[in-house]
Amino acid sequence: MARKASLSGFPELLPEERVVENHVLDTLRRTFELHGFSNIETRSMETQEQLLRKGEIDKEVYAVSRLQEDGPAPERRAKDRLALHFDLTVPFARYVVENAGHLDFPFQRYQIQKSWRGERPQEGRYREFTQADVDVVGDGALPFRYDVELALVILDALSALPLPAFRMRANNRKLSEGFYRGIGLTDTAGVLRSIDKLDKIGPEAVGNLLREELGATEEQVGKALALAEITAEDLSFVDRVRALGVQDPLLEEGLAELAEVIGQAAKRAPGQVTADLSIARGLDYYTGTVYETVLVGHEELGSICSGGRYESLASDGKRTFPGVGLSIGVTRLVARILSQHLAAASRKVPTAVYVALTDEDTWSAAQDVAQQLRARGIPTEVSAQAAKFGKQIRHADRRGIPYVWFTGSDEQGNPTHEVKDIRSGEQVPADPATWMPPATDLAPQVTAPAAD
């Protein structure tokens, strides 16, 4: 986002920036499909009743209404009023319930769409933004293994993007809640809410909260904070938790689950995942594994990818659909890539070859050349005017097009063809039926700039 958006919070990209965003979107899509996730989209609007059901007032919902209602605006019921969705989870839950009869469970889907929130805009926080969600939902039950699978999908996806190193942090709600219960703190949600503030207010203030709001003893405060201090890239966290001497069956279940996630991640993506027992994921309704992810060196950007396991993503009253999933903040990531020049496009147009015009009568012959090149997958433009060659070449060069094609005719009147690499200046004879540029010239490349 090189320029200031003309409407605050609604970023728009220049074509060369959009090449970067499309590269990110294509890479995510490719990775999700390699892992067998199906794509869906849901409509942009939900009923306000659906969106506000969990009291999500803090999401700053955008309401929608027809400007031209027929006759005087009727007092419509909340269940008929519409609003733009603020995430992809609520719409997905509705979609699953509505279409359960047509879906195969476990249902693995990804969904890449815009969402809207009327929050105060700032870097990393927009009013219109794109999220990429991957989830698996089961019908009634969902094997724990998907908690591991989902982490692996995301690690693959983020590793394929033009990003600096990232770090996924994982925890498990059962582990935390079992531990708090084991030390006698029964308001486990209250403890989680306090622990969630560790990053912002520090351990001393969190200790005060636990004492004042939950009546925790010194020993309980000490143990709760000791748990939150534990981080590890390997299974050593298990012994460190055990060393705190707390017994609880839910704690044991959570420990075993987190060990499975960290063990597989350590094997398949060494150094990318940390068990971090302070992760609480705030007020969200997770029930097992929770994940969040930061870019190393860009921690102040906040989490670029978060999620977890929820035992009841959706329910139609009779059936319950548990799920596990994560959501990547695409707009946040792309804005950071662009503003910090973490990657850039090799050119701003898809065009690889610009067919120059010798004179105005050669336009149709130039289209013949273009048609042959396009038929073999080479993006080609034809000049619209027979300006001086220098001017035509400059027009191509300014947009980063690597090749200019010249057609002429020999003494017998047969067509001749030459192609010039604008970067090197080299010009060689070429046959439109067979000539191919190097693969890296076929489409704009998105890469990190070379170090200075």
Add this chain to the structure above:
Amino acid sequence: MARKASLSGFPELLPEERVVENHVLDTLRRTFELHGFSNIETRSMETQEQLLRKGEIDKEVYAVSRLQEDGPAPERRAKDRLALHFDLTVPFARYVVENAGHLDFPFQRYQIQKSWRGERPQEGRYREFTQADVDVVGDGALPFRYDVELALVILDALSALPLPAFRMRANNRKLSEGFYRGIGLTDTAGVLRSIDKLDKIGPEAVGNLLREELGATEEQVGKALALAEITAEDLSFVDRVRALGVQDPLLEEGLAELAEVIGQAAKRAPGQVTADLSIARGLDYYTGTVYETVLVGHEELGSICSGGRYESLASDGKRTFPGVGLSIGVTRLVARILSQHLAAASRKVPTAVYVALTDEDTWSAAQDVAQQLRARGIPTEVSAQAAKFGKQIRHADRRGIPYVWFTGSDEQGNPTHEVKDIRSGEQVPADPATWMPPATDLAPQVTAPAAD
């Protein structure tokens, strides 16, 4: 759209239907990029002032407002009120003016996004729908050749889609207006409005309109209707217009332009484009070439792709940006493809290989296989549970996955691998480092069903 949308006018697709839609979107994108068009997106919202500027009340705009305004709702000015865009032309015009300093002209862009209109839903008309727009805009001037180029891009794009035959109809506003002026009908906009009703009310009623509303004589009515009767797939329309004996410089300019479009189209896409001198494109602000397109045998669906030349797409007061472009109604097309079974996906999931589990302990080894296959571009899923093989195979088969992979170990304890083609039942030894399915099994194929 196999099922009824739970919110009328807001279609949602099942995963196997979304495969078809993605095929359409990918094909359009690929074709536009082969022709050198850059992609952009604009924000979903514009100010109401911007959207309603041309009196577009009939587009049934959706207004947007934050549900939680800070304090009592202020009386905001119209220029600050937001609404969802109803097409991609108005946002693109704003984008061009705002970013003119960063764009290279002529600027060729495509844009594939959702738009919203609060109209009464019916087949082919939705409240949320996707359009694919291609336009070229110039700074001050834009060579006429782009009118031809744009027709060729669209013909390429539509030809690549899984559609029945289509027919593009082209006309030229200069031709019509020059002709009407030449026969003494000076309210050319009025004549166009009447002629535009030919399809609906027939020539007799249009004649009455011309007589009653514009005071046309019998001879004028006769000539105007005679012009509108002319259609041709080749340049013969030029002589037929001349035979009507009307003289006007604007008519001559329009004839020459339309002849260029039809001549090139007849050469490059024989039988796909017709000069149809009745095409008026209603109230739109076109100034030269106009296009519309119908699917043969599905004419009642209306135009699936329309557009034209406009001398002033946008203006910032000092500079004017003329353009030419067309818009494809993607949702309308996809809905028709699905409802009439014009094409379908070969499977509903991206997965090509399903790695079965022999027992619960083989999950990690199965992930190793999956990782090897994915690294070579083969979409692969790992079973989450070691159910009976028959059950695992059925789960894969139900979703159309063509291959199931089995891992075992020989007497020396070395891993063994076999892959089964579920369709043929054939099962053969395979090496996860080298085995490849046929290219047509790598991703779901979207094709027209075989004739019965």
